[in-house]
Amino acid sequence: MSLSLEQVQRIAHLARIEISETEALANQGQLNGIFGLIEQMQAVDTRGVEPMAHAQDVAQRLREDAVTETDRRAAFQAVAPEAEAGLYLVPKVIE
Amino acid sequence: MINASLKELSQALAAKEISSVELTSLFLDRIERLNPAINAFVTVDRERSLAMARAADARLAAGTAGPLTGIPIAQKDIFCAEGWRTTCGSKMLANFVSPYDATVIRKMHGEAGLVSLGKTNMDEFAMGSSNETSFFGPVRNPWDRERVPGGSSGGSAAAVAARLAPAATGTDTGGSIRQPASLCNLTGLKPTYGVVSRYGMIAFASSLDQGGPMAASAEDCALLLNAMAGYDERDSTSLDRAREDYARDLEKPLAGLRIGLPKEFFGEGCAAEVMAAVRAAVVEYEKLGASTVEVSLPNSHLSVPAYYVIAPAEASSNLSRFDGVRYGYRAPEYGNLDDMYAKTRAQGFGDEVKRRILIGTYVLSHGYYDAYYLQAQRIRRLIANDFVEAFKSCDVILGPTSPSTAFRIGEKAADPVQMYLSDIYTIAVNLAGLPGMSIPCGFAGGLPVGLQLIGNYFAEAQLLNVAHRYQQATDWHRCMPDGIA
Numbered sequence: 001m002s003l004s005l006e007q008v009q010r011i012a013h014l015a016r017i018e019i020s021e022t023e024a025l026a027n028q029g030q031l032n033g034i035f036g037l038i039e040q041m042q043a044v045d046t047r048g049v050e051p052m053a054h055a056q057d058v059a060q061r062l063r064e065d066a067v068t069e070t071d072r073r074a075a076f077q078a079v080a081p082e083a084e085a086g087l088y089l090v091p092k093v094i095e
Numbered sequence: 096m097i098n099a100s101l102k103e104l105s106q107a108l109a110a111k112e113i114s115s116v117e118l119t120s121l122f123l124d125r126i127e128r129l130n131p132a133i134n135a136f137v138t139v140d141r142e143r144s145l146a147m148a149r150a151a152d153a154r155l156a157a158g159t160a161g162p163l164t165g166i167p168i169a170q171k172d173i174f175c176a177e178g179w180r181t182t183c184g185s186k187m188l189a190n191f192v193s194p195y196d197a198t199v200i201r202k203m204h205g206e207a208g209l210v211s212l213g214k215t216n217m218d219e220f221a222m223g224s225s226n227e228t229s230f231f232g233p234v235r236n237p238w239d240r241e242r243v244p245g246g247s248s249g250g251s252a253a254a255v256a257a258r259l260a261p262a263a264t265g266t267d268t269g270g271s272i273r274q275p276a277s278l279c280n281l282t283g284l285k286p287t288y289g290v291v292s293r294y295g296m297i298a299f300a301s302s303l304d305q306g307g308p309m310a311a312s313a314e315d316c317a318l319l320l321n322a323m324a325g326y327d328e329r330d331s332t333s334l335d336r337a338r339e340d341y342a343r344d345l346e347k348p349l350a351g352l353r354i355g356l357p358k359e360f361f362g363e364g365c366a367a368e369v370m371a372a373v374r375a376a377v378v379e380y381e382k383l384g385a386s387t388v389e390v391s392l393p394n395s396h397l398s399v400p401a402y403y404v405i406a407p408a409e410a411s412s413n414l415s416r417f418d419g420v421r422y423g424y425r426a427p428e429y430g431n432l433d434d435m436y437a438k439t440r441a442q443g444f445g446d447e448v449k450r451r452i453l454i455g456t457y458v459l460s461h462g463y464y465d466a467y468y469l470q471a472q473r474i475r476r477l478i479a480n481d482f483v484e485a486f487k488s489c490d491v492i493l494g495p496t497s498p499s500t501a502f503r504i505g506e507k508a509a510d511p512v513q514m515y516l517s518d519i520y521t522i523a524v525n526l527a528g529l530p531g532m533s534i535p536c537g538f539a540g541g542l543p544v545g546l547q548l549i550g551n552y553f554a555e556a557q558l559l560n561v562a563h564r565y566q567q568a569t570d571w572h573r574c575m576p577d578g579i580a
Contacts, residue, residue, distance in 0.1 A: 019441065044477075081423075
C-alpha cells in the first residue's frame with residue numbers, strides 16, 4: 001500500500017489540519033514508511049479472534065442522574081481564546 | 096539530603112530534622128542552578144511550591160501528616176493542576192493555566208501532602224520516545240548531555256536523575272515511564288490499566304494511557320503508588336478495587352519465584368552490552384533463590400505495528416478537542432470556522448503529533464477501518480493471550496526495557512520508524528494492560544541499562560517486591576551521574 005499525495009491532502013482535510021504541498025510531500029514519505037511497518041499485520045490470520053478494544057473486560061458503569069458538579073463556567077471560560085456573555089465566540093457560521 | 100530515600104526524607108521531616116520549606120527550597124535552588132543545562136522543567140513557581148511546603152509543615156506540626164507529607168515531587172506536565180500552567184509539551188497549550196486538578200494531583204498534593212516542585216518537560220502530547228518533540232525543546236540526559244533522556248516522560252526522568260527532585264510522576268502509553276527510567280538509571284512503574292485515575296491526565300490513547308511513579312528505588316515507587324492509586328468515579332475506566340498497600344510485600348524472600356524469560360526478548364535486535372547486563376541480572380536473581388523458565392510471546396513482534404494503528408486512532412479522536420474554541424491556542428488570522436480549525440491545528444501541533452493524527456484519521460476512515468483498526472484490535476487480543484499463556488508457567492516476566500542505551504539527540508529524529516522501534520519491548524505490556532517496571536541493572540559504555548519486569552494483572556506489590564530484593568543485593572540504582580553535586 002502506498003498513499004498518494006492527494007490522499008495525504010484528503011486525510012489532512014478530514015483531520016482539519018491545513019497542510020502545504022511541501023508538508024504533504026514530506027508527510028507522504030514518512031507516512032508510507034510507517035504504513036510499511038503496519039503492513040506486517042496483514043499477514044496474520046485473525047479469523048475468529050474477537051477484537052480487543054480495552055485492557056479490562058468490564059462494562060461501562062452508569063451513575064445516578066443527579067447534579068454533582070458546581071457551576072464553574074466563569075473559571076472554565078476564562079481560558080477560552082474568545083468568550084463573551086457566557087458564550088464561546090467563533091466566526092459566523094450562518095449568514 | 097538530595098540522595099535520601101523517600102522513607103528517609105519522611106523520617107527526617109517527622110523528626111523535625113528538616114522542614115518541608117527547607118527541603119523544598121533545597122530542590123528549588125538546585126532546579127534554578129542545574130535546570131538550564133538539562134531543560135527538565137518547563138514550569139517552576141517558587142512561591143506556589145513554598146506555600147504548599149508551609150501547609151505541609153503545618154500538617155507535620157499538627158500531627159495530621161501522612162507518610163509523604165512535605166516531600167517535594169516533580170509532576171509531568173500532562174497532569175492538569177489548578178493554577179499551574181499545564182502545557183503537555185505543546186504550543187497548543189503553551190499558555191493554558193488549568194482551572195482544575197487531575198485526580199492524581201488532588202490525591203498527591205491535597206490528600207498525601209506532597210509538595211509540587213513544578214511541571215516537567217515531555218514529548219508533545221506524550222508522543223515520542225526521546226523528548227525531542229516537545230515545543231519547549233529537548234531534555235538532556237544527565238548521564239550524557241548530548242543524549243536523549245528517553246520519552247515521553249523525559250523531563251521527569253532527567254529531573255530525578257539529576258536530583259532536581261526526589262521523585263516524579265510519569266505516564267506510560269507505550270513505554271513512556273519505563274523507557275526513560277531505563278535510559279536515566281531510575282526505577283519506574285506502569286501500573287495495571289485502571290489502577291491510577293486518568294481524570295485530568297491529558298489524553299493521548301485512552302485505552303493504553305496509565306500514570307505511575309518514577310524514582311530512585313522500588314521502595315520509593317511503592318510509597319508513591321500508595322498516594323497515586325485508587326478508584327475514581329470521575330474516570331469511567333477506573334477499577335473499583337479494595338485499597339492496597341503496595342509496600343506490603345517489599346521484603347518477601349524470592350525463594351521459589353519463577354521468572355519467565357521470553358525467547359523473543361533475548362534474540363536479535365538488542366544491543367549486546369544491554370543483553371549482557373540483563374543476563375547478569377538473571378544470574379543475580381538465581382542467587383536470590385528465583386528459578387527461570389523460558390516462555391514465549393509469539394506475537395510480540397506485532398506489538399509495534401498494532402500499536403501504531405490503535406494509539407494514533409485514539410489520539411486522532413482525543414485531539415479533535417483542540418480546535419481553538421474552548422481552550423488553548425487559536426490562530427491569529429483565519430477566514431471561516433473550518434479555516435480557523437485548520438489553521439489553529441496546523442500552527443498549534445508539532446510535526447509528530449500531526450503525523451499521528453493523520454495516521455489515526457486514515458485508519459479510521461471509510462473503507463480502511465476493518466483492514467487496519469479492527470485487525471489491530473484482533474492482534475491486540477493475540478498479544479494479550481500470549482501473556483495469559485506465559486503466566487501459566489511463571490510469576491513475573493523479565494527482559495530488557497529498551498534495545499539500546501540512550502541515543503544521541505537528533506540520531507533518530509528524522510526517521511519515525513526507527514524511533515518507534517525503540518519501544519519494541521514495552522508496547523506489548525500496554526496493549527495487554529499489564530503492570531510493568533524498569534529498574535537499573537548496569538551500564539554499557541557509561542550509560543544506564545534498564546531491566547524490565549512484567550507482572551500479571553494487579554501484581555504491582557509483587558513486582559515491587561521482586562525489584563526491591565534485587566536493589567537490596569545490588570547498587571546500580573544508587574549510581575549517580577557526574578556533575579550534579
